[in-house]
Amino acid sequence: MSNELFNHNHTQNKFSADCEKCFGLCCVALPYAKSADFAFNKDGGTPCQNLNADYRCSIHKNLRNNGLRGCTVYDCFGAGQKISQVTYNGKSWRDDPAIAEEMFNILPIMQQLHEMLYYLNEALGLEEAQPIYTDLQEAMAKTEQLTDQAPTFLLDLYVPTHRALVNDLLLQTSELVRKKVNKNMEHSKYGKKIKRKDLMGANLRGANLRGTNLRGVLLIAADLREADMRMTDLIGADFRDADLSGANLEGSIFLTQAQLNSAKGNRKTKIPSSLSIPSHWLH
Structure with a gap:
């Protein structure tokens, strides 16, 4: 090899x-529009009001506190x-x-x-x-x-x-x-059988999602506390405001830092070594 x-x-x-x-x-x-993610409207091609002359954001460390959560994801x-x-x-x-x-x-x-x-x-x-x-x-x-x-x-x-x-x-x-996941997983409550693309607000606390294909699934505000998401395909999954506290995402694939930044979590959340715990999880 x-x-x-x-x-x-x-x-x-x-x-x-x-x-x-x-x-x-x-x-x-x-461009972006004033919303829960952005504190004001901005047209495409127009510099953000917080952009400095050196091309750095003047409030980079406080984007969330200034109503610009969208920038962090x-x-x-x-x-x-x-x-x-x-x-x-x-x-x-x-x-x-x-x-x-x-x-x-x-x-x-x-x-x-x-x-x-x-x-x-x-x-x-x-x-x-x-x-x-x-x-x-x-x-x-x-x-x-x-x-x-x-x-x-x-x-x-x-x-x-x-x-x-x-x-x-x-x-x-x-x-x-x-396919490495034990075939018995297919008979768990969730396992590999999730077919829905819309799981917004779903109660998946403690769910056995190991080896599941969650590509592109809407998990906005879902309760994923203590869920087992090892070896799960998470490409394009929408984790906005999903609660990953205590969840195990080690060995999951195609997870990005932006996805984690959009979610909630805590120190007990296990994530791939290539990614970092978002700062807002620690407060």
């Missing part, structure tokens, strides 16, 4: 936001610094206003590509995915190649076509990981 299979953690940082190397793109390019997966430092070679939208609109339009495209890279990189670090390791490597190389293209190419790129290819491999990875 290739040693590369287990060396994904050191490259994972490539697919995490590094605001020090970004020109505050998410703080300018993205956005993740560009490293797309911001890629656009800033590679695509535009260190030239910012402030340096050259003529490129601003193009730069902002590229952000969601690059974000999607980097999100795919994040998941592919995780898959390459899973021993269970060895049977499709070569396919995963090829998909990652192809995706990386796309991120290195010129702005005009990126703007014309039809992302869903590439996403379908990547998603198929991620589905295969999910099956390979979850």
Whole structure:
């Protein structure tokens, strides 16, 4: 088995936001409306009122207390610094206003590509995915190649076509990981039998969800306290205000920091080693 299979953690940082190397793109390019997640309206292409001249957020450590919870659950997966430092070679939208609109339009495209890279990189670090390791490597190389293209190419790129290819491999990875779970789990109250996509507010406290496919499931405000979510596929699951206190998510796959940031939890919540306990869980 290739040693590369287990060396994904050191490259994972490539697919995490590094605001020090970004020109505050998410703080300018993205629009949002006043809501429970945002304290005020902001148009796309307009700098946030909290964006400093050095492209840093003036209230970064207090976003939640200032009514900007939505900012804490956005993740560009490293797309911001890629656009800033590679695509535009260190030239910012402030340096050259003529490129601003193009730069902002590229952000969601690059974000999607980097999100795919994040998941592919995780898959390459899973021993269970060895049977499709070569396919995963090829998909990652192809995706990386796309991120290195010129702005005009990126703007014309039809992302869903590439996403379908990547998603198929991620589905295969999910099956390979979850099939290790004891087949008796299928007969538990929840186990692998969850078919609903809408579990908003569901009482799943203490549920045995080990090895379950929760891809894209709405778990908004669900009670998942003490739930067993080991080896669970969580790609795209919506954890906004879900209570993960005491839940075990160790060994779950395709979980992101943004998903954790959107949820509630505590010191007893067990999460993958590559992620961090959100600060608001500790208060």
